[in-house]
Amino acid sequence: xxxxxxxxxxxxxxxxxxxxxxxxxxxxxxxxxxxxxxxxxxxxxxxxxxxxxxxxxxxxxxxxxxxxxxxxxxxxxxxxxxxxxxxxxxxxxxxxxxxxxxxxxxxxxxxxxxxxxxxxxxx
Amino acid sequence: xxxxxxxxxxxxxxxxxxxxxxxxxxxxxxxxxxxxxxxxxxxxxxxxxxxxxxxxxxxxxxxxxxxxxxxxxxxxxxxxxxxxxxxxxxxxxxxxxxxxxxxxxxxxxxxxxxxxxxxxxxxxxxxxxxxxxxxxxxxxxxxxxxxxxxxxxxxxxxxxxxxxxxxxxxxxxxxxxxxxxxxxxxxxxxxxxxxxxxxxxxxxxxxxxxxxxxxxxxxxxxxxxxxxxxxxxxxxxxxxxxxxxxxxxxxxxxxxxxxxxxxxxxxxxxxxxxxxxxxxxxxxxxxxxxxxxxxxxxxxxxxxxxxxxxxxxxxxxxxxxxxxxxxxxxxxxxxxxxxxxxxxxxxxxxxxxxxxxxxxxxxxxxxxxxxxxxxxxxxxxxxxxxxxxxxxxxxxxxxxxxxxxxxxxxxxxxxxxxxxxxxxxxxxxxxxxxxxxxxxxxxxxxxxxxxxxxxxxxxxxxxxxxxxxxxxxxxxxxxxxxxxxxxxxxxxxxxxxxxxxxxxxxxxxxxxxxxxxxxxxxxxxxxxxxxxxxxxxxxxxxxxxxxxxxxxxxxxxxxxxxxxxxxxxxxxxxxxxxxxxxxxxxxxxxxxxxxxxxxxxxxxxxxxxxxxxxxxxxxxxxxxxxxxxxxxxxxxxxxxxxxxxxxxxxxxxxxxxxxxxxxxxxxx
Numbered sequence: 122x123x124x125x126x127x128x129x130x131x132x133x134x135x136x137x138x139x140x141x142x143x144x145x146x147x148x149x150x151x152x153x154x155x156x157x158x159x160x161x162x163x164x165x166x167x168x169x170x171x172x173x174x175x176x177x178x179x180x181x182x183x184x185x186x187x188x189x190x191x192x193x194x195x196x197x198x199x200x201x202x203x204x205x206x207x208x209x210x211x212x213x214x215x216x217x218x219x220x221x222x223x224x225x226x227x228x229x230x231x232x233x234x235x236x237x238x239x240x241x242x243x244x
Numbered sequence: 245x246x247x248x249x250x251x252x253x254x255x256x257x258x259x260x261x262x263x264x265x266x267x268x269x270x271x272x273x274x275x276x277x278x279x280x281x282x283x284x285x286x287x288x289x290x291x292x293x294x295x296x297x298x299x300x301x302x303x304x305x306x307x308x309x310x311x312x313x314x315x316x317x318x319x320x321x322x323x324x325x326x327x328x329x330x331x332x333x334x335x336x337x338x339x340x341x342x343x344x345x346x347x348x349x350x351x352x353x354x355x356x357x358x359x360x361x362x363x364x365x366x367x368x369x370x371x372x373x374x375x376x377x378x379x380x381x382x383x384x385x386x387x388x389x390x391x392x393x394x395x396x397x398x399x400x401x402x403x404x405x406x407x408x409x410x411x412x413x414x415x416x417x418x419x420x421x422x423x424x425x426x427x428x429x430x431x432x433x434x435x436x437x438x439x440x441x442x443x444x445x446x447x448x449x450x451x452x453x454x455x456x457x458x459x460x461x462x463x464x465x466x467x468x469x470x471x472x473x474x475x476x477x478x479x480x481x482x483x484x485x486x487x488x489x490x491x492x493x494x495x496x497x498x499x500x501x502x503x504x505x506x507x508x509x510x511x512x513x514x515x516x517x518x519x520x521x522x523x524x525x526x527x528x529x530x531x532x533x534x535x536x537x538x539x540x541x542x543x544x545x546x547x548x549x550x551x552x553x554x555x556x557x558x559x560x561x562x563x564x565x566x567x568x569x570x571x572x573x574x575x576x577x578x579x580x581x582x583x584x585x586x587x588x589x590x591x592x593x594x595x596x597x598x599x600x601x602x603x604x605x606x607x608x609x610x611x612x613x614x615x616x617x618x619x620x621x622x623x624x625x626x627x628x629x630x631x632x633x634x635x636x637x638x639x640x641x642x643x644x645x646x647x648x649x650x651x652x653x654x655x656x657x658x659x660x661x662x663x664x665x666x667x668x669x670x671x672x673x674x675x676x677x678x679x680x681x682x683x684x685x686x687x688x689x690x691x692x693x694x695x696x697x698x699x700x701x702x703x704x705x706x707x708x709x710x711x712x713x714x715x716x717x718x719x720x721x722x723x724x725x726x727x728x729x730x731x732x733x734x735x736x737x738x739x740x741x742x743x744x745x746x747x748x749x750x751x752x753x754x755x756x757x758x759x760x761x762x763x764x765x766x767x768x769x770x771x772x773x774x775x776x777x778x779x780x781x782x783x784x785x786x787x788x789x790x791x792x793x794x795x796x797x798x799x800x801x802x803x804x805x806x807x808x809x810x811x812x813x814x815x816x817x818x819x820x821x822x823x824x825x826x827x828x829x830x831x832x833x834x835x836x837x838x839x840x841x842x843x844x845x846x847x848x849x850x851x852x853x854x855x856x857x858x859x860x861x862x863x864x865x866x867x868x869x870x871x872x873x874x875x876x877x878x879x880x881x882x883x884x885x886x887x888x889x890x891x892x893x894x895x896x897x898x899x900x901x902x903x904x905x906x907x908x909x910x911x912x
Contacts, residue, residue, distance in 0.1 A: 199404035221404035222463035
């Protein structure tokens with residue numbers, strides 16, 4: 122059984138890039154375009170890792186992380202946030218909300234995969 | 245494959261990949277040096293470095309990876325415009341590239357020492373980093389044996405982090421011993437399964453960078469207590485720890501990294517659509533094909549001699565013939581490599597050497613896409629290095645001298661290649677001071693190599709500088725003065741069945757023109773006979789074969805000319821040249837018309853026997869006494885045919901006082 126990763130981002134191109142990159146190494150990838158749909162998807166399908174953008178319309182990433190940590194099945198699930206280097210404040214807010222770690226945008230696939238495989242080793 | 249095999253295969257793959265990457269890095273750096281503002285090239289440098297670092301880490305070269313990490317930092321800073329690209333920076337990076345080559349070539353046990361020895365270079369490079377950062381990075385860049393105490397806060401699991409993954413990452417940095425600190429572990433009835441009670445002591449048994457260790461823990465900086473201390477340098481000294489509160493656990497049991505790596509490697513191998521094969525294997529293949537070609541001619545010859553053989557066998561023999569030809573061409577094609585790879589190595593040489601000599605030299609490369617047999621290319625490297633050095637040392641002048649001579653301050657060195665028929669012509673030329681024909685002439689006369697009143701073309705005169713002991717003499721020409729003569733170059737080119745020509749105009753420059761065969765192994769030949777012997781002429785040079793008109797049959801002392809369609813073509817009679825001493829058996833001799841560098845020439849033989857796929861065998865120790873033959877081949881019936889080196893034959897015949905008068909002694 123491949124591990125499932127849910128990636129939440131309002132940018133279609135980032136969503137697709139993330140998806141393709143993860144699929145090349147055998148993860149099952151589901152996507153959502155904002156925090157609200159992301160939360161919905163996470164409840165329908167238990168993810169082994171959630172990767173979320175922070176700035177999104179409707180429900181933002183910080184709120185999504187907070188909501189996920191409140192769900193019993195997501196208390197210990199790794200959650201990575203996509204952030205820009207300049208934004209330490211957001212990063213810390215994300216950590217306080219319970220994020221496992223972060224990936225700095227723009228990322229290159231090798232680095233991205235290294236972080237993903239660190240927090241969510243492939244099955 | 246077990247893990248060890250995968251790892252060693254992975255390391256092997258990386259060594260191959262790294263060779264390419266280092267070459268690319270060098271090329272990009274040199275390009276960057278000439279256009280330091282070109283961000284595209286800067287990105288290329290960065291990307292190559294990054295790939296090298298990344299693949300190195302995945303293939304088990306962690307020390308290299310962490311070393312490169314700091315080099316990459318500098319170029320990242322440059323990429324972000326925080327640091328300007330300077331030639332000093334490029335110098336150091338080129339040096340680092342060289343040391344990585346040494347590192348990869350060194351036995352595993354000594355490799356680490358190569359990098360350690362290079363840390364002053366790294367420090368110097370890191371000094372280019374913006375002010376405040378440089379000191380810190382510098383300190384962190386030096387590797388040392390470290391002891392890490394990692395005490396996660398109790399809520400760690402709630403962040404989705406698992407201490408195991410950090411321990412895995414640490415193990416990737418280098419060999420280490422991990423021990424669990426379980427003194428905080430409560431009794432079972434009080435144990436909260438969601439709380440992290442454990443801590444770890446990690447002791448590296450090899451030097452690592454403090455920075456790299458910190459990076460591992462960056463996600464949980466505020467969620468754990470982390471203490472990183474350098475260990476006493478003597479590996480024997482055991483660090484003290486409270487035995488009562490610690491228990492040692494096998495570090496290997498904590499990792500699942502092995503499986504990840506195995507699958508990643510498999511994926512990498514599967515996606516590649518090119519295959520790397522060692523050149524020895526190709527050589528064996530070519531040798532086998534050579535044998536097959538000979539066997540094919542045995543079959544063909546046997547079929548021809550026995551008309552009673554069933555027609556089906558004749559047909560099969562013909563198919564065999566065409567298949568072996570195709571097979572031969574395909575295999576020889578695999579061995580063809582672009583000369584560009586050889587040429588590109590010279591950018592660095594020219595750059596370093598011209599700097600040492602205080603000269604400004606622009607290298608122009610043309611015809612990089614020209615293909616040649618790998619064996620020839622490999623052996624061509626040293627002669628080319630010699631010629632390039634020669635140009636830089638003696639041909640090209642210093643900027644001051646050039647300005648005084650009314651030239652541009654920067655000299656031009658040109659490396660060019662193009663294919664011409666079955667040969668590749670490579671030229672190494674410069675616009676330097678050139679060769680002085682008068683001085684060479686004087687020296688040749690002094691050495692007794694040339695008669696005082698001899699008339700000789702400059703091209704022939706220049707050949708003297710290729711003689712052993714000639715060029716080393718003092719002040720003979722701009723080419724002299726070095727201990728190693730150009731005779732070494734000539735010898736190698738000769739061995740490759742190539743020719744070397746010099747052209748020069750004093751004050752304007754010199755050109756070395758090398759003409760080399762495309763391949764060394766097999767050629768298409770035209771088989772001819774003289775008496776009972778067979779000879780092979782290179783088919784690529786033969787244009788047509790005609791009957792020698794009557795009236796030419798007797799060996800004339802005069803100039804031999806045959807008229808073909810109104811054109812008078814000089815001819816040489818092999819029978820006379822090779823001193824058969826008997827008249828031709830046939831009424832009519834045949835002339836094979838050869839075209840050599842726009843000049844036509846006839847070779848008179850007894851009979852023309854047809855095309856023949858010729859597997860070239862070296863003449864070995866006989867070669868020096870038979871200069872007009874480039875090799876020999878074994879015929880289908882087991883006889884040996886000599887392969888005529890036509891240019892050499894022409895030179896030989898031309899040297900004789902009257903053409904075809906002094907026979908060549910075939911005393912082997």
